[in-house]
Each structure stands twice: as C-alpha cells, then as structure tokens.
Amino acid sequence: MSQVAQQLFNALQWGSFYALIALGYSMVYSILMLFNFAHGDVFMVATYIGYFVATVLLGLSLSGVLPLSGVAIFVLTLLLTMFLASFIGIAVERVAYRPLRDAPRASAAITGLMVGIFLETLVLWRLGASRRNFPTLIEVSTYQIGPVQVTNLKVLTIVLAVVLMILLHLFIKKTKVGMAMRAMSYDYAVIPLMGVPLDLIIAFTFALGSALAGAAGVLFGMAYPVLDPYMGVLIGWKAFVAAILGGRGSILGAVAGGFLLGFIEILVAAVLTSTMRDLVAYSIVLLILTFRPYGLFGEEHSVRLRL
Amino acid sequence: MQRSFELPSGLRRWYARLRAAYQDVPISAWLVGMLAAVLVEALIGRDLAYILGLGNLPSFFGLSLIFKKWQLIPNILVFIAVVYVIPALGATYLVRKLMARLSGRGLTWLDRLPSWGYILFNLAFVYVILHFWASASDYRLLVLRLLGVNIILTLSLNLVNGWMGEFSVSVAGFMAVGAYVASVLMVWGFVDDNVFGPAVFPASWAPFAFPIALIIAGAVTAVTALAVAIPSFRTRGDYLAIITLAYMFIVKSSFENIDFLGGARGFMGQPKVAESLLVVFVWTVLAVWIMYNYVTSTLGKATSAVRDNEPAAEMMTVNTRKVKMVAFLTHAFWSGVAGGLYAHIVGYINPSSFGLVKSAEILGMLYLGGLNSVTGSILGTVLFTMLSEILRPLKLIKWMVIPVILIIVMIKRPRGLLGFQEIRLPFLERRAAKADEEVSHAPAGD
Numbered sequence: 001m002s003q004v005a006q007q008l009f010n011a012l013q014w015g016s017f018y019a020l021i022a023l024g025y026s027m028v029y030s031i032l033m034l035f036n037f038a039h040g041d042v043f044m045v046a047t048y049i050g051y052f053v054a055t056v057l058l059g060l061s062l063s064g065v066l067p068l069s070g071v072a073i074f075v076l077t078l079l080l081t082m083f084l085a086s087f088i089g090i091a092v093e094r095v096a097y098r099p100l101r102d103a104p105r106a107s108a109a110i111t112g113l114m115v116g117i118f119l120e121t122l123v124l125w126r127l128g129a130s131r132r133n134f135p136t137l138i139e140v141s142t143y144q145i146g147p148v149q150v151t152n153l154k155v156l157t158i159v160l161a162v163v164l165m166i167l168l169h170l171f172i173k174k175t176k177v178g179m180a181m182r183a184m185s186y187d188y189a190v191i192p193l194m195g196v197p198l199d200l201i202i203a204f205t206f207a208l209g210s211a212l213a214g215a216a217g218v219l220f221g222m223a224y225p226v227l228d229p230y231m232g233v234l235i236g237w238k239a240f241v242a243a244i245l246g247g248r249g250s251i252l253g254a255v256a257g258g259f260l261l262g263f264i265e266i267l268v269a270a271v272l273t274s275t276m277r278d279l280v281a282y283s284i285v286l287l288i289l290t291f292r293p294y295g296l297f298g299e300e301h302s303v304r305l306r307l
Numbered sequence: 308m309q310r311s312f313e314l315p316s317g318l319r320r321w322y323a324r325l326r327a328a329y330q331d332v333p334i335s336a337w338l339v340g341m342l343a344a345v346l347v348e349a350l351i352g353r354d355l356a357y358i359l360g361l362g363n364l365p366s367f368f369g370l371s372l373i374f375k376k377w378q379l380i381p382n383i384l385v386f387i388a389v390v391y392v393i394p395a396l397g398a399t400y401l402v403r404k405l406m407a408r409l410s411g412r413g414l415t416w417l418d419r420l421p422s423w424g425y426i427l428f429n430l431a432f433v434y435v436i437l438h439f440w441a442s443a444s445d446y447r448l449l450v451l452r453l454l455g456v457n458i459i460l461t462l463s464l465n466l467v468n469g470w471m472g473e474f475s476v477s478v479a480g481f482m483a484v485g486a487y488v489a490s491v492l493m494v495w496g497f498v499d500d501n502v503f504g505p506a507v508f509p510a511s512w513a514p515f516a517f518p519i520a521l522i523i524a525g526a527v528t529a530v531t532a533l534a535v536a537i538p539s540f541r542t543r544g545d546y547l548a549i550i551t552l553a554y555m556f557i558v559k560s561s562f563e564n565i566d567f568l569g570g571a572r573g574f575m576g577q578p579k580v581a582e583s584l585l586v587v588f589v590w591t592v593l594a595v596w597i598m599y600n601y602v603t604s605t606l607g608k609a610t611s612a613v614r615d616n617e618p619a620a621e622m623m624t625v626n627t628r629k630v631k632m633v634a635f636l637t638h639a640f641w642s643g644v645a646g647g648l649y650a651h652i653v654g655y656i657n658p659s660s661f662g663l664v665k666s667a668e669i670l671g672m673l674y675l676g677g678l679n680s681v682t683g684s685i686l687g688t689v690l691f692t693m694l695s696e697i698l699r700p701l702k703l704i705k706w707m708v709i710p711v712i713l714i715i716v717m718i719k720r721p722r723g724l725l726g727f728q729e730i731r732l733p734f735l736e737r738r739a740a741k742a743d744e745e746v747s748h749a750p751a752g753d
Contacts, residue, residue: 035548099718100717102721103717103721103722104721106468107717110670110671111713111714111717113667114709114713114714117706118707121707122707241549248545277560278556278557279557282557286554289549290538293546
C-alpha cells in the first residue's frame with residue numbers, strides 16, 4: 001500500500017513535467033491547428049538557459065556581488081528562464097511557422113522538425129561535448145508523511161506546476177489577450193476582422209507555451225541535474241503524446257494527459273521492469289486512442305476547441 | 308521571360324552555340340556520354356586527382372573537398388571539367404553525329420524496340436553507368452545502395468503522406484520490423500548461428516531466397532501495420548501521425564526487450580546477399596515501377612480523391628476505407644522490404660537505428676522532393692543524400708546546414724521542389740517527336 005502511494009506521488013511529479021510541456025503543444029494546436037514539433041527542443045534549450053542563469057546567479061552570490069539565498073536564486077532563475085525561453089518560442093514561430101501559415105500544414109510540420117534538429121545540433125556543437133550538471137539551488141530534504149517519502153523538490157515541482165496551470169487558466173479566461181486566444185481557437189478566419197492582431201496573438205501563444213516549457217526545464221534540471229542535448233527529443237515527444245492523449249488543443253486535456261502518461265510510465269516501471277516502460281505505456285496509449293480517437297477531452301471537430 | 312542575370316556577350320554566344328549543338332540530342336547519346344565520363348574517371352581519375360592535389364579519387368565529384376580546403380576550388384573545377392564535363396559532352400556530340408549519319412540505317416533498331424524493350428535497354432544502360440561509377444570505391448557503392456533503400460522508403464511514404472493526404476511518421480518502425488524479420492529468416496536459413504541453430508539450407512541458395520525473405524518481411528510488416536490501420540481510419544487528420552508515432556515507439560521498445568534478437572545490443576551476421584549494386588538497383592526499380600503504376604491506376608486516383616474530399620469520393624462510389632487501407636498497407640509493405648534490404652546492406656541492425664531520427668530524415672527527403680510526385684521523391688532523396696555526403700566534412704555542423712536548407716526550400720516552395728508535378732524522364736518513355744513521326748507516317752504506310 002505504501003509502495004503504491006509512494007509511486008503515485010512520484011508519478012505526480014513526473015506527470016508535472018509532461019503536463020507543463022504538453023500545454024505548449026496544445027495551446028499552439030488550438031490556435032493554428034498544427035503541432036509545434038520544435039517544442040521539445042525549446043524545452044531542452046530552456047533547460048540549458050536555466051542552467052546558465054542559475055550558474056551565473058550562483059557565482060554572483062558566492063563571490064558576494066549579489067548575495068542571495070538559494071530560494072531567491074531559484075525564483076530569479078525560474079522567472080528569468082521563463083522570460084528568455086519565451087523569446088525562443090517567438091523566434092521559432094517567426095522562422096518556421098509564420099512564413100508557412102498559408103502553406104500545407106505538413107510543410108510547417110517539417111520546418112518545425114528541422115528547427116528542432118537545428119537547435120539540438122547547435123546545443124550539441126556549442127555545449128554538448130562536456131556533460132553539464134544543473135547547480136543545486138535548494139538543498140534536498142526528505143520528509144515522511146504517513147507512508148510516503150516526500151522531498152521538498154518534488155513537492156515544489158508539483159505545487160509550482162499546479163500554480164502555473166491555474167495562472168494560465170486565469171490568464172486565458174480573464175484577460176483580453178486570453179479572450180483573443182479563445183476566439184482564435186474558435187474561429188481563426190473571422191478574428192482578424194474583429195481587429196485582433198493575429199501575428200501578435202500567435203507570437204504571444206508561442207511565448208506563453210515556451211515560458212511554461214522554460215519552467216518545466218528549470219524544475220526538470222533541478223530534479224535530474226544532468227543535461228543532455230537530446231532530452232528534448234526524449235521528454236518532448238512524450239509530452240506530445242500526452243497532449244494528444246488528453247485531446248488535441250484542449251488545455252484541460254493537456255494537463256490530464258500529462259499526469260496520466262506520468263502515472264502510466266511510473267506504474268509500469270514499478271510493476272514491471274523499466275525497460276518495458278515504453279512498450280507498455282505506448283500500448284496503453286494506443287488502446288486509449290482506439291476507443292477515444294480524439295483523446296480524453298478532445299472534441300470531434302476541432303472547430304470548437306476548448307481553451 | 309526576364310533574366311535575373313546577364314552573361315557577357317561572348318560567353319552568351321558560346322552558350323547559345325552549345326545549346327544549339329545539344330538541342331534534341333537523343334537520350335541514348337546522353338547515356339553514352341555519361342558512360343564515357345565514368346570510364347574516363349576510371350581510367351585517369353585517380354592519377355589526375357593526385358596531380359591536382361586532391362588526394363585520393365574524390366567520391367562525390369570533389370564537392371565535399373570544398374568544405375575541407377576551399378583553396379582547392381580551382382583544382383576541383385579543373386578536375387570536374389576534364390574528367391566529367393568534357394568527356395560527357397564530347398562523347399554525346401560524337402554519338403549524335405554518328406547517329407545522324409547512320410539515320411535510316413544501323414541504330415534505328417532502338418526505335419523499333421517495343422516500349423518495354425526500350426525502357427529495359429535504357430535502364431540496363433543506366434545500371435552499367437552506375438556500376439562503373441560505383442566500382443571506384445566501396446564507399447560510393449554503399450552510398451548508392453543506401454540511396455536505393457531511401458528511394459523506396461520515400462516513395463512508400465509519399466503514398467500515405469502525399470496521395471492519401473495523411474501524416475505517417477512510422478517509416479522507421481516499419482523498417483525495423485522488416486529488417487528484423489528479413490534478418491531472422493536469412494540467418495535461420497543460411498547461417499550457422501548459436502540462437503537459430505545451424506543453417507537449414509545450403510548457403511548457395513541465399514541469393515535466390517533473399518527476395519522471398521524480403522517479400523515475407525514486407526508482408527509481416529503490413530500485418531503489424533494493421534494494428535495502426537484499423538483504429539486510425541475512423542478519423543482523419545493528425546490522428547494517424549500520433550498512432551504511427553506510438554507504433555514506432557512500441558516497435559523500438561519491443562525489439563529492445565526481445566533478448567534472443569540481441570535486445571538493445573542489436574542483431575548481426577546477416578548473410579552477404581545485398582553486396583552488389585544490382586540487387587538493390589533491381590529492387591529500387593521494381594518499387595518505383597509498382598508505385599508509379601499504383602498512383603496512376605484507378606486505385607491511385609481514388610486515393611487522391613479521398614485526400615481531396617472524402618465524402619465526395621465516397622459518393623462517387625469510392626470505397627474509402629478499402630482505398631486507405633490498401634495505400635497504408637502498401638506503404639508498410641515497401642517500408643518493410645526497404646528495411647530488409649537495409650539490414651543486409653549494413654550487415655548489422657539495432658533498435659536505436661530505427662528511431663525518430665530515421666523517420667525525420669525520410670520525411671525531410673519526401674518534403675524536399677515534394678508530395679504526390681514519383682520523380683519528386685527520387686529527386687528529393689538524391690538531393691538530400693548528395694547534400695548529406697557533400698557536407699560530410701562539416702561533421703556536426705552538417706546537421707545545422709541541412710535543416711536550414713530544408714527550411715529555406717519549404718518557405719520558398721511550400722509544396723517541395725516538385726510537389727504535385729512530375730518531370731518527364733525521357734529514357735523511360737518514347738520521345739514526343741517519335742510519336743509525331745508515327746502519326747505522320749501512318750497514312751503513308753497504308
């Protein structure tokens with residue numbers, strides 16, 4: 001029993017990463033009806049940005065130029081990384097998607113893939129030769145809550161992910177930009193006629209998704225400190241599957257799909273061996289999609305997407 | 308038509324004369340010219356390369372040397388001119404003169420061949436050229452054979468992503484299934500292996516059994532593809548992309564977990580049955596031929612109709628489900644065959660060689676060449692492979708240059724270089740002039 005509770009807790013943390021990244025896929029899909037195949041690599045680059053920001057801030061604080069506590073550094077790193085990562089999202093949109101907005105969607109998918117390969121190679125070329133470790137910003141401490149062993153990092157990840165999701169939800173429901181985004185996902189063609197700046201909103205959507213990926217990157221870097229240029233491929237594509245599992249273009253679906261995939265993976269690894277993880281996890285995904293082709297929260301026709 | 312640049316008048320006159328001299332040169336003359344260039348390369352290429360300081364005989368026309376040492380560019384141009392351009396143009400010119408003199412006699416037997424004979428003759432000619440070109444180095448041979456495999460893969464993917472209008476990413480997954488099935492069959496049959504026991508058949512049978520193994524591999528791949536096809540054809544759009552992605556992960560992960568196939572370490576010891584270019588060439592030609600006939604048949608047109616408007620196609624009595632199923636299973640079959648070929652060319656397979664990277668590569672080739680075009684797929688594959696080989700000296704940066712090139716192509720030509728159009732391949736069809744001739748002669752012959 002305690003074993004199960006422990007695994008559920010771990011799955012919650014693992015699912016948080018997927019959910020945060022999957023949100024980026026879903027938001028872009030709901031507006032442009034295309035998958036941003038470079039998003040996984042945006043996550044990867046964001047993790048590297050987080051690494052640099054954290055290292056610089058830590059260096060400044062150790063040398064006494066800017067004495068900050070670990071928690072303050074973490075908060076600053078998180079915010080700065082989210083801010084910088086959003087520009088990567090904007091750049092990706094500008095290079096790979098905007099020139100192809102009227103082209104067949106598959107062509108845009110290819111440019112997205114290519115931007116992804118470009119980013120991977122760039123990082124591998126400039127930074128990949130030596131393995132880099134994400135600096136420790138917050139000392140790990142372990143607590144025992146009932147049968148479950150809890151570390152502060154895992155709690156932080158889960159809480160932050162949930163907070164960010166709530167913030168995103170409020171943003172989309174309450175602000176004008178959020179309203180424009182919802183309107184665009186409802187009817188892409190009419191919205192420019194209403195005086196909504198299309199390019200700006202699309203760029204903003206990419207920025208928002210990338211900022212969330214940036215947050216996921218910092219949290220991921222703190223939990224699994226070894227950075228790797230191909231982590232975007234590994235984690236990003238699974239988050240993509242999670243976004244689909246939840247339902248294309250659905251925000252709620254992305255969150256649910258992320259957590260669900262996290263649960264499936266962790267539980268398979270716990271019950272069977274970890275080498276069977278992909279096999280069983282994707283078979284389950286295939287099975288779910290067979291019975292619910294549009295995902296858990298997706299709708300039959302993407303005309304009326306939920307954002 | 309507006310010209311973007313103007314040549315100096317002297318050069319322009321030369322160019323005009325050159326064009327006039329080589330206008331309507333029959334294709335057989337061009338083939339002889341190419342053969343001449345290849346033979347000249349075989350004769351003096353090595354020595355000339357040494358004299359010009361290019362080192363060993365350059366594998367790809369010396370183009371990749373540009374990235375190693377740009378100072379060599381003039382030498383490379385001289386090399387290309389002496390070894391390829393001058394012999395090719397010269398021989399073409401001579402043959403054309405000869406043919407003009409012999410017209411009405413001698414060489415007209417080529418024109419009197421039936422269509423299939425003409426095509427076979429030209430294909431054999433092409434093969435001879437490729438054979439001589441490839442015999443210069445093992446590296447060229449390997450690249451050419453892999454090129455053949457990639458052409459099959461790109462074409463088969465084009466069937467689904469192009470003519471059917473869906474988005475499949477599981478090429479690598481299908482390849483993996485085909486590669487493993489073909490390898491297991493061949494190793495079980497013809498190799499003393501400690502897992503599959505001693506060879507069942509004499510080793511001399513292997514080349515003849517190889518086609519059968521490939522066909523079985525393709526068939527098994529198609530059967531596993533049913534797992535994707537059955538659920539995915541209830542919906543349209545990106546659904547197939549996700550299902551095929553999951554399929555690919557499942558396949559890769561399965562092979563990693565099957566211990567007697569080597570698990571993640573891989574599987575080796577395939578008998579050497581795809582060592583010659585001929586085997587791969589024949590399979591590639593076969594695939595292109597079948598695929599071309601497929602897409603120009605009623606079935607292919609029905610597939611296009613399903614892409615353009617599924618309900619309308621259904622009203623026109625197209626059995627959309629069957630059409631989609633056949634297209635998808637054909638895709639799986641040929642990807643499996645290509646996988647089997649690949650396994651025997653490389654002689655070693657492991658699950659990680661069939662990952663997303665492989666799929667992305669094939670997708671890049673496909674969209675570079677253009678959807679819904681057989682010749683486009685071939686062109687895209689050849690260009691991508693050439694690019695990849697020429698840029699090899701750049702090592703890692705190659706994978707930054709190729710994506711940038713592809714992005715630029717996609718932005719400039721969103722449908723790919725040859726999307727939705729074919730270029731005429733004159734050596735595979737009779738010249739238009741010939742057809743006119745027949746028409747004009749018909750009444751006289753009566």
